[in-house]
Amino acid sequence: xxxxSRESMGYLLMIVSVPIIWQLAVTLSGLQPFIxxxxxxxxxxxxxxWSNFLYHTGVTMYGxxxxxxxxxxxxxxxxxxxxxMPSVQTFLMPWFIVIxxxxxxxxxxxxxxxxxxxxxxxxxxxxxxxxxPVLANVVAGLRAADQxxxxxxxxxxxxxxQIFWKVRWPSAIPYYMAAHEVxxxxxxxAAIVAEFFFSRTGLGYLIVxxxxxxxxxxxxxxxxxxxxLGLSNYLxxxxxxxxxxxxxxx
Amino acid sequence: MSPAIxxxxxxxxxxxxxxxxxxxxxxQEGEFIALIGPSGCGKTTLLRHVLSLETASSGxxxxxxxxxxxxxxxxxxxxVFQRAALVPSCTxxxxxQMTLDxxxxxxxxxxxxxxxxxxxxxxxxxxxxxxxxxMQQRVNIAAAMVHNPPFLMMDEPFxxxxxxxxxxxxxxxxxxLLDNPKTTVLVTHSIDEAVMLAxxxxxxxxxxxxxxxxxxxxxxxxxxxxLKTQSAFGEKVLEVRRLLYEVDEx
Numbered sequence: 222x223x224x225x226s227r228e229s230m231g232y233l234l235m236i237v238s239v240p241i242i243w244q245l246a247v248t249l250s251g252l253q254p255f256i257x258x259x260x261x262x263x264x265x266x267x268x269x270x271w272s273n274f275l276y277h278t279g280v281t282m283y284g285x286x287x288x289x290x291x292x293x294x295x296x297x298x299x300x301x302x303x304x305x306m307p308s309v310q311t312f313l314m315p316w317f318i319v320i321x322x323x324x325x326x327x328x329x330x331x332x333x334x335x336x337x338x339x340x341x342x343x344x345x346x347x348x349x350x351x352x353x354p355v356l357a358n359v360v361a362g363l364r365a366a367d368q369x370x371x372x373x374x375x376x377x378x379x380x381x382x383q384i385f386w387k388v389r390w391p392s393a394i395p396y397y398m399a400a401h402e403v404x405x406x407x408x409x410x411a412a413i414v415a416e417f418f419f420s421r422t423g424l425g426y427l428i429v430x431x432x433x434x435x436x437x438x439x440x441x442x443x444x445x446x447x448x449x450l451g452l453s454n455y456l457x458x459x460x461x462x463x464x465x466x467x468x469x470x471x
Numbered sequence: 472m473s474p475a476i477x478x479x480x481x482x483x484x485x486x487x488x489x490x491x492x493x494x495x496x497x498x499q500e501g502e503f504i505a506l507i508g509p510s511g512c513g514k515t516t517l518l519r520h521v522l523s524l525e526t527a528s529s530g531x532x533x534x535x536x537x538x539x540x541x542x543x544x545x546x547x548x549x550x551v552f553q554r555a556a557l558v559p560s561c562t563x564x565x566x567x568q569m570t571l572d573x574x575x576x577x578x579x580x581x582x583x584x585x586x587x588x589x590x591x592x593x594x595x596x597x598x599x600x601x602x603x604x605x606m607q608q609r610v611n612i613a614a615a616m617v618h619n620p621p622f623l624m625m626d627e628p629f630x631x632x633x634x635x636x637x638x639x640x641x642x643x644x645x646x647x648l649l650d651n652p653k654t655t656v657l658v659t660h661s662i663d664e665a666v667m668l669a670x671x672x673x674x675x676x677x678x679x680x681x682x683x684x685x686x687x688x689x690x691x692x693x694x695x696x697x698l699k700t701q702s703a704f705g706e707k708v709l710e711v712r713r714l715l716y717e718v719d720e721x
Contacts, residue, residue, distance in 0.1 A: 373556035373614075376522050376548050379573045387569060391560050468560045468598050 258438045263445065266438040278446055280423040284340060285412040288347025289405065296352050297397075300359035304389070305381070321353045326414065333419040343415040343423075350411035351404040358400035362393030398462040405454045409447065473536060475500040475654040476521060476622070481530035483516055489679030490516045494530070496673065496682065500621075503648065503655045505669035507662065507711070509719060513680025514658040518624050521656060522548055534622060542622070546574040549620040549653070553627040555611040557599040563610045564595040567617050576618040580651075585613045589647075605636040612644070616651065623653040627660065638696050641667050645694055662715070666707045667694055674711070676718040684714045 240260040247259040254262055267274060303310040325346050332342035366389045374384045416425020424443050431439035463470075474497035481494040491513045498504050506514040519525040520532055523539035534542045542548060550556075557566045567582035586595050589609045599607055608628060615623065628644075629637045641664055648655060659665050665672045669688050676683035688707060690698060698704050 367556070369552045369554050369556040370558065372522075372524060372552065373550060374573070375524060376543060376550045377570060377573045377618075378544050378546055383573055387558060387573075391558060394560075466560075469600075471598055471601065 255435055255437055258441055262438050263441045267442045267445070270439075270442075274427075274442060274446060277422060277424050277427045278450070280420075281409065281412045281416065281425065282450070284343040284415070284423065285347055285408040287340075288344040288412065289351050289408040291344065292348045292352040292404070292408075293355055295348075296355035297359055300356055300363060300393075301385075303360050304363045317353070317356075320349070325349050325411065329415055329418050338419045338421065342419065343412055346415040347408050347411045351408050354404045354407070355397070355400045358396040359393050362396030363389045365396070366392040394465055395462075398458065398465065401458045401461075402455065405458055406451045409450055409454065413447065474498055475502070475535060476656070477531070477533040478517075478520075479531040479533075481517075481520065481527050481532055483513070483520065483525065483528045483680075491520075492679035492681050494680075494682060498654060498656070500654055501652045503657070503668055503670045505657045505659055505665035505672045506675060507659055507665050507672055507715070508675030508680075508683070509677055509715070511680075512675040512677040512718075514675055515626055516680065517675075518626055518656060518658050521622070522550055522624055546576050546618055547620050547622055549615040549618070549623040551608075551612050551615045551623070551625040551628045553630045555599065555607040557607065557610060557614070559599055562596050562598055563591060563602070566599070566610055567614045570614050570617050574618045578617065578619040580617050580619055582613070582617055585617050586610070589613050589643075603636075604632050605640060608632065608640065609643070612647070616647070616653075619651065621653060623648075623655045625655065625657045627658055629664065630660065637661070637664070638699075642694075642696050644668065645692065649693055662708050662711050663699065666690075666704060666711065667696075667698065672711055674714050674718060683718050686711055686714065 243260045247257055250257060299309075299313070303313075328349065329342060329346050332345055336342050336345075370388045371384065374388055379387070412423065413425040413428070416423035417429055420426045424447065427439060427443050431437075431443070476496075476498040478494045478496040481491055482489070483491040494517065496504075506517060508514055516525060520527055521534060521539055523543045532539055535547060537545075539548075558569065561569065563586060564582055567586060571578075571582065583595065586592060589612070591606060591609055591613070594602060594606060594610075599610070602610065608631075612628065629640050632640060645668055657665070657668060666688055672686040672688060673682055674684040674686065675681065686707070690704070690707075
């Protein structure tokens with residue numbers, strides 16, 4: 222069996238096992254369905270209210286993707302600035318370290334007060350959570366460029382543009398992909414948490430209202446959706462990395 | 472005719488340390504010079520001056536009647552480091568082609584033809600990590616020569632290779648240079664290698680880095696490895712070794 226089909230077998234096995242273990246837990250624990258609903262009830266809820274779930278999932282994904290896109294754009298631009306103009310780093314680093322270390326759950330209410338119940342607070346929370354890991358990794362990757370290659374480029378009279386595209390950026394790609402693995406899933410977590418505070422839509426909102434009305438079936442439904450989203454994100458990144466770093470397996 | 476490379480009272484200090492002091496050396500066009508000496512004697516530093524990777528603290532250095540910086544801008548320099556300066560995500564052919572892409576030089580040599588000549592015809596589409604150390608170094612030399620530079624600088628190019636590969640590469644380099652004559656400077660730790668390849672061996676002494684002796688080597692070319700079994704070769708090696716010991720004891 223090849224490694225790929227072995228890996229898919231593992232995932233398949235897990236997908237089949239989850240409802241079985243779940244049902245076992247329900248039966249053995251004897252907990253009431255309004256505390257621990259079985260997979261049958263949860264899948265029925267998902268089926269009956271699918272358009273509602275889909276809508277809120279879409280809202281959360283939208284917030285996560287927009288925030289994440291901006292985080293990437295800024296992180297990569299600033300990483301390039303850091304590498305080519307170290308004085309920018311000297312100036313910005315203290316700011317970044319302070320912002321990074323304020324827990325984002327503290328920032329979120331302030332953003333809501335300031336910006337109201339628009340999408341902006343959510344974008345900003347997602348941005349804050351994902352910006353720093355991408356920045357740190359891209360900077361490390363650009364700096365990890367092989368000194369011998371840089372010397373060769375210098376002797377060949379390469380311009381900055383050529384050095385960036387042929388040496389620095391290729392060296393940063395593996396680091397960048399490693400950041401995606403963590404940060405892309407983080408963007409969904411951040412979007413959901415941001416929705417806890419103020420939103421009238423999104424998976425976070427669904428969680429809050431389900432809790433208030435003791436709808437355990439909805440809570441478990443959201444959990445399933447979040448798990449599927451997180452896993453698909455992860456698999457997407459892994460697939461993308463395989464494609465971009467094809468040469469490593471050649 | 473004026474020498475191809477001229478060093479006049481070349482000195483270089485890194486803080487308190489005098490890496491090079493009052494180096495005077497004339498290298499003729501097409502000549503092969505080997506630089507040898509104990510570690511810390513400034514061999515690599517001297518080479519890096521010719522490549523314009525370092526600037527002299529005092530003294531003068533002329534390459535082809537011009538400053539190293541100007542010669543570099545005219546793409547007249549080729550460089551081979553000990554570690555192959557290859558982009559890991561590019562194939563052998565792409566790595567050699569890169570030199571032409573960057574320099575924009577037109578030459579009768581083609582990357583593909585050069586790799587054929589270097590015995591790498593079947594490995595053009597291989598990535599560096601798929602090649603042995605000796606093969607990587609041949610790709611590296613091809614990448615350094617494909618734009619047909621009149622000056623070829625080599626910093627311990629075979630230092631990381633095993634003894635047999637090293638011998639083969641020595642013979643190989645000698646033949647390549649017979650077909651494509653260049654003014655060559657080779658930094659090496661190996662006396663055998665120096666005697667095998669050089670027209671003159673320059674012995675450097677450390678602290679401060681200075682020229683301690685120059686040995687002429689006038690074996691006819693092409694020099695095959697059988698030369699190593701002859702007593703004249705052994706005597707030359709002995710002569711260089713004695714001079715190196717004197718440096719060590721002084």
